[in-house]
Amino acid sequence: MSWLKRLLGGKADEAAAREAATDGSRVTLAAHGRRIVSIPELDMVGERAASANGRYTLVWHDRRWIDGNVTEGRYLLIDGDTVFVDAKMERPQDGKVADAGTFILNDWGDSDALSGTFHAFRNDGSPLLSRRFSANLLNNGLSSDGRLAACQTCNAPGSPDSSILTVFDLAAGAVVAAWTAESGWATGYEFPEGGDRIRMVRGDRPSLDYSLEGAFLHRRLWLQDEVNRGTLYVIRKALAEGEAATGLSVEALRSGVRRALAEGGERFEPEAWRLLGEIEESAGNASAALDAYDRALMANPKIGVAKRAAALRKELAAR
Structure with missing residues (x-):
């Protein structure tokens, strides 16, 4: 599975990736509801996302004002109870993590302009892909195997990035396609088995499939x-x-x-x-x-x- 090797950075084994990423600090995660956790050892409170297999937890928090100073946001990748990655980002949001530890974050950035950057990382914290948009980022999604990801932007009049859905092949480190979804915005994204489509999850409305290139596969369902x-x-x-x-x-x-x-x-x-x-x-x-x-x-x-x-x-x- 050559794409998996690329996602994991071609490391000989996970121990090497762990050593490169962090000193292996062990931490305790205390849950406060479904999405919020605190980490007493690091005096940190943030949002969390877990991999489908339950192995990895991604924790992040937005930038903060401390004693009148603005501090950058922070994110951690935790394998079980061991910190794998501990890094800074201006305004991390909407994290997702795959079964092998590949993870994604939207960075809302430090600009007042309509903009944002989508980031994808290997499980050692090294970058897989980044894409800056001239529109605010709404949300994102990641396949459980970490091969495919997507993000969707908000409305940004006059920008070529306004209201577009972008699909990424993380194994290749490339954009597959970007288009304006006729059905509008989604609340979440799934990648059904087969890896040939993206599913837009829409709350109490039917989920809708598009091909990875943007063909609307469930258009009649949406119209009805x-x-x-x-x-x-x-x-x-x-x-x-x-x-x-x-x-x-x-x-x-x-x-x-x-x-x-x-x-x-x-x-x-x-x-x-x-x-x-x-x-x-x-x-x-x-x-x-x-x-x-x-x-x-x-x-x-x-x-x-x-x-x-x-x-x-x-x-x-x-x-």
């Missing part, structure tokens, strides 16, 4: 879920693409708009009625379309369908 929830911009997208492309019937689109009208509040009412009119018109239901357009105009006279409503009224009168 968003239409069912009454997400107007997705309903408009589905209407434009048609049932053959999306698998969504006119009735499904109608139901989605009705949910938006029932749950979306007055703010979305004009657009919802306009969209329902367009759905009915596309289905050849001129009377229903006119009724929806009239309701849209009542909610907002500037919604932009006055001419279309007038044309439909004239068409119906001539029948």
Whole structure:
């Protein structure tokens, strides 16, 4: 497994990596909830992440103000109860650690500008890869074997790095691909067995798979879920693409708009009625379309369908 050797830095054995990284201090981790731990021996409190096999723990804390001075953040990689890596970083966040000790961190940096740096390290603390973004970093993910990683950026108007998902091949020390995920942001990331895709975990919404190069593998699932929830911009997208492309019937689109009208509040009412009119018109239901357009105009006279409503009224009168 040559990629594993590259990840581990080509060391002959883990003992050599341990000696290169630290003096082997033994510590005690006291848990305070799911994510917070304290280490009495180092007078340290921080967030933690554990490898799936339970062997490694990554602990970090943000920069701090002590006696009026700003100190850098700090991170530790702990193997069992032994410190493997103890190092500084400006503002470490969102750590993850793999079964072999490969780990990642987002550095929020010291700039007020929209920026951040993704870092990946071997289990001896030596760098595998770094990528600076001209956008704030939202979160990241790491495969359990440490081969693949990803990070996603926040919105940054005008930046080429705005709202992009980047996938890294840590074994090669390279970016696989970067793209704007059509489904938006995720709360977490998984790498299913096979290593050919990334799964965007989305809280109470369905998880969605993309290929490592950015192909949206679960696009129909996403469209169906968003239409069912009454997400107007997705309903408009589905209407434009048609049932053959999306698998969504006119009735499904109608139901989605009705949910938006029932749950979306007055703010979305004009657009919802306009969209329902367009759905009915596309289905050849001129009377229903006119009724929806009239309701849209009542909610907002500037919604932009006055001419279309007038044309439909004239068409119906001539029948």
